[in-house]
Amino acid sequence: MKNLSALILIAIITFTLSCKHNSQQSENITISPESGTNYKSGSPVSVKAHYAADLKVDSVVYLVDSVKVASTKDSSGFTLKTDTLKLGSRLLTARVYTDGKSNEISTNIILLAAKAPEQYSYKVIKTFPHDTGCYTEGLVYSNGFLYESGGGYLEPPDGLEKDGQSSLRKVDITAGKPVQKVMIDPKVFAEGIAVIGNKIVQLTWKEKIGYVYDKDTFKLLSTFTNNVGVEGWGMCFDGNKLYLDDSTNRIWFLDKDTYHAKGYIDVCDNQGPINEINELEYIDGKIYANVYHKDNIIVIDPKTGAVLASIDLTNLYPQSTRSLNADVLNGIAYDTQGKRIFVTGKKWPHLYQVSFTKK
Numbered sequence: 573m574k575n576l577s578a579l580i581l582i583a584i585i586t587f588t589l590s591c592k593h594n595s596q597q598s599e600n601i602t603i604s605p606e607s608g609t610n611y612k613s614g615s616p617v618s619v620k621a622h623y624a625a626d627l628k629v630d631s632v633v634y635l636v637d638s639v640k641v642a643s644t645k646d647s648s649g650f651t652l653k654t655d656t657l658k659l660g661s662r663l664l665t666a667r668v669y670t671d672g673k674s675n676e677i678s679t680n681i682i683l684l685a686a687k688a689p690e691q692y693s694y695k696v697i698k699t700f701p702h703d704t705g706c707y708t709e710g711l712v713y714s715n716g717f718l719y720e721s722g723g724g725y726l727e728p729p730d731g732l733e734k735d736g737q738s739s740l741r742k743v744d745i746t747a748g749k750p751v752q753k754v755m756i757d758p759k760v761f762a763e764g765i766a767v768i769g770n771k772i773v774q775l776t777w778k779e780k781i782g783y784v785y786d787k788d789t790f791k792l793l794s795t796f797t798n799n800v801g802v803e804g805w806g807m808c809f810d811g812n813k814l815y816l817d818d819s820t821n822r823i824w825f826l827d828k829d830t831y832h833a834k835g836y837i838d839v840c841d842n843q844g845p846i847n848e849i850n851e852l853e854y855i856d857g858k859i860y861a862n863v864y865h866k867d868n869i870i871v872i873d874p875k876t877g878a879v880l881a882s883i884d885l886t887n888l889y890p891q892s893t894r895s896l897n898a899d900v901l902n903g904i905a906y907d908t909q910g911k912r913i914f915v916t917g918k919k920w921p922h923l924y925q926v927s928f929t930k931k
Contacts, residue, residue: 660845688843693929699924738760742790
C-alpha cells in the first residue's frame with residue numbers, strides 16, 4: 573500500500589512538473605503580427621513564431637482559421653497571401669512541435685477591402701404610392717407584385733414598445749396597397765423575407781423563429797428554429813442559397829431547404845467593418861444592402877464581403893420633409909426581367925423606382 577501511495581505521489585509530481593514545463597515553453601513562444609493589426613486585402617502578411625534560440629524545435633505548423641497553410645523546420649516564418657481570403661477577423665495560429673509535443677500560440681488580423689468603395693449616383697425613374705402603415709423589414713419583387721414583410725409588436729415582450737402588428741403582404745405596385753395580407757403572431761416581430769420557388773421564407777427579430785408560407789395562398793407551411801447569428805434581420809436569395817444578416821457586419825449563408833448555416837462573410841470597406849447591415853437584395857451577382865440608420869445603400873461582393881460601391885440616397889426623401897411617422901430608409905427589391913430597382917423606407921409614403929450609375 574505504501575509503495576502504491578509512493579507511485580501515485582511520484583506520478584502527480586511528474587505530471588505537475590510536465591505541465592509547468594509545457595506552460596513555461598508556451599509562455600516563451602510568441603507570434604507576430606500583433607493581434608488586431610489591419611491589412612488591406614491583397615497585402616502580404618509576414619507571420620512568424622518567435623521562441624528562444626536554445627529551444628529545440630522539430631517543426632512549426634501555421635494555420636489560418638484552423639486550416640493548415642504552411643510549415644517550417646525553423647523560425648523563418650512564412651508570408652501569407654491575402655487576396656483570396658474573406659475579409660474581417662482572421663485567426664492565425666502557430667503550432668510549435670518540440671520533442672514530440674506541441675505548443676500553440678495565436679493572434680488575429682483584421683482584413684479590410686483593398687480600396688475605397690466607388691461612389692454611385694441615383695436617378696428616380698418613377699414614384700409609386702406606399703402604405704405608410706407598413707414598417708418595412710423585407711421587400712421582394714416577383715411576377716408583377718411586391719412581397720413585403722412589415723414589422724411590429726402588438727403584444728411586445730417586457731422592455732419593448734407596442735408598435736403595431738407584424739404582417740406579410742402581396743402588394744399592387746401601382747396602387748401601393750396589399751391585395752393579400754396575413755397578420756403574424758402579435759408577440760412576434762417580423763423581419764426579412766425571401767421568395768424561393770413557390771414558398772416565402774420570413775425571419776423574426778428576436779424570437780429565433782422562421783416561417784415558411786405557400787407563396788400563392790399565404791398558408792403557413794412550417795416553421796423552423798433560426799439559431800444563426802445574433803438576431804434575424806434581412807434576407808435575400810441568389811437562386812442557390814439564402815443570405816441572412818443579424819445586426820452585425822456578418823452575412824450568413826443558409827441552405828435553402830434546411831435553413832442551416834453553410835458559411836458567412838464579414839462586410840468591410842477599406843476603413844473597417846460595416847455594422848448593422850439590414851435589408852438585402854441580390855442583384856446581378858452582388859448583394860445590395862441597407863445600413864440601419866443610414867441613408868445609403870452599399871454594394872457587397874458576396875465572395876469576400878468587400879464593399880464595392882456606396883449610393884448616397886440622402887436627398888431621395890430628405891429628413892426635413894419626412895412625416896413624423898416615417899422612419900429610416902429600408903427596402904430594396906429587384907425586377908430581374910424588367911431590370912428595375914425599387915427602394916422605400918419604413919412607413920414611407922412612396923416607393924421609388926431608381927437607377928444607379930457611377931459618378
